Amino acid sequence: MHKIVVLCLVFLSMEAWGQKKYPITRFGAKAGMTFDNARAIQAAIDSATITGGAVIIPNGTFMTSTIYLKSNVTLQLDTEAILLGSRDRMAYAQTGPLALIVCKDQKNVKITGGGMINGQGRELVENTIRCLREGKLQDDEWLKKRPSEKNRPNLLYFENCTAVCIKGITLKDAASWVQLYKECTGVEVSKINVESNAYWNNDGIDIVDSKDVVIKESVFNSADDAICLKSENPALKCENVTVKNCVLRSSANGFKLGTGSFGGFKNIVVDSITVYDTYRSAIALEAVDGGAIEQVAVTNVRAYNTGNALFIRLGKRNRDGQYSTVNNILIEKLTAEIPATKPDIGYPQEGPLPKVPIHYLLPAVIAGIPGHTITNVQLKEIEIKYAGGYVKGDLSPVPENEAGYPEFTMFGDLPAWGLYVRHAAGIQVKDCKVTVQAADFRPALLFEDVKDLQLQRTRIPEKEVINASHAEAISISY
Template identity: 55%
Template structure:
């Protein structure tokens, strides 16, 4: 075994890096019997290498170049799993190789100082694994309550990485592919660094690229994600749980759901979330979705520098109430700035292996960005600054129509799953704001490629509206901005179509 000098960098959000030098042994999996093969399951051999490294205080477990099939692996304190260039670690496609408590190719519970590094590939072989699940279900070998109604449950579809209650976790360099469920889940973890990884997973449904669940002090940087479900998603699944001090920067995302999302699981707290330099393309739902519908408190959210092309929706901020108790969600102190988005008239993810589902709501025209609370529970203190959204347009009243004199007919959908299509038709094509307080727009530009019969913006039940710099296209139908039940509005530097005095209507 060789001894190498190893530098561990523990990054904590908003704190300077802590440098720790250590001598680290290398444990080559081939020394424990692992062999490159498409038939041999090397799980036991690789686990022996991990266990040996852990028993000696930690070390690097090396996966050299070659293709290795493995059953589920358990990473342990002090161990770095390193995949060399041209190393391919492939998860078993036999569902029976995965115990109920280890539903991932690589997992760790209550461990510290663990890492997955290198330039190799981890492939969950999710599509083939699900095919095996169906065979076992039909043979009666395994049971599943949902598979005849929709698809096998998550308990029968392993992911690739699952870390629970771990501290100082690092995942860098690797490519992670083809999960049968969530690709990677970091739950109740702290001090997590995810850097320069590629996620390519369109193998099956519920294929979130990166999930951060009730974790804190997390950095996700320089990553590429192509997922059949949400790209980068933060969730809170416990009332006492917290997603806090999360930093995302320089990431590119393609998704058959939303690119960057807070929610839908939203029981506890989302606080101090920063997203910078996000590139989004061919995404079915929203480029940025902030959703709390289960009682979570969401505050201090900062999203800046977003480039989104060919996406179904630019910005969705939604407060709902689908939980059965009396705890209501809150959203306050949100800044979204420097966003440029292009919203096509056609479905943006056509042709991908797993597309976003067809809408379950009635027919509707192209939908706007939206900020929507519920009666008595307003979204508070939202700033949209330097926003440019270009819509395909082409709406027609024959498809759907809501009169601006009948804004109360827009359904509240208080307990419903949050997504930008949840209301069906909306009475604006560019921005729709309802049940909100302290909304500020600074230098917002909305564009149309084809005409739309609806006004560009509707503000309904808004307490405190401050607009400083607004650019709208020429409109064939006026008014183009509707203020309904808006108190304390302030509109300055407004470039309205034709400088027409009837462009803004107060109801």
């Protein structure tokens, strides 16, 4: 009888523990920067997925190579826990997704807590280069520019997952994109802190062909686009995505749709974000691969010390007969301050200088291509302040550059300092104001090949002009 009671108590204790918490130290994990804990952490995950439970990374530093997160498992990092990515490139997976934490075809997964995941990106890239020189890895790009993204691990990689939650953690120094969510449904990213400018292509977060996504109350400081939505599959799109109450800094763009735009983007909401010290655009909406951008609302944006406030582009770099479309865009309550100096000077990875010399500050841009217009864009309650101060100079005709990489410098100098719109229809500019600290010889606003243009209570400096050529159905009210 005594033995039966003891066995029952042991069984109940193990069951209660197994359903709830799986500390990695019980599976042989050791703190420190030299012991690879991948096997121990994976054993904890494999056990937790059977009944559902939390794998605990306790306070301390635990180094690991690739681990695989599975269904019904929460990876919980205690407040002072650091999960440290291995510096050894050969310790990561040689096939399949390349990341520190991989989660593919799973559901109900979480990474939570107050701890940090640090990819040691600089050191990992240095080791990657050594491996390339020794012939352990192959890469067609690295001698021309740098090791390609296929050889640099992400921190987090989620693909075809359902019900994903990332909350409260810090993500630091990836060797490539920080976190990727590809073809996932039901993703919530909240209250995280991203500090990743260790190397190139350090996007803060990439959402690829995923739907029902919320990114909120988070801070992103990244060497590449801070928040980037992409569409890589012509049959899919990013849909029902909300970004709210976030702070963004980037040596590229703050919030961006594209550049990958094969399928498209629909029902995208951006609300209450701050963008600062950002080299390119605070807001960039770009469709250049045959996909569609439709039903996008961007409201309550504060941008300061950024190279460009707004860039909306319809281009064609895809070689088939499909053309992109951009339709039904609302930009409301945006304020921006555009300096004369390079906004990201002094950061570890600065944005590259434009391929063509830029002599003048560039305006907000809405640009389609001949025969394929951007349609139904509303700009409401916009205020952009420019440093200005440029005397009269020579301006070349603006190239179409249909297949060019989309960014606000792609046309070179532009013939307006406040807002430039070309190949567009159904443009409404209401309660908007642009100013310069010192005079600029170009007109404040310029519209080329624009139909159904409405300007309502639009304020420009006294004696400035609005230039419209080849424009039809223009309505101006003050």
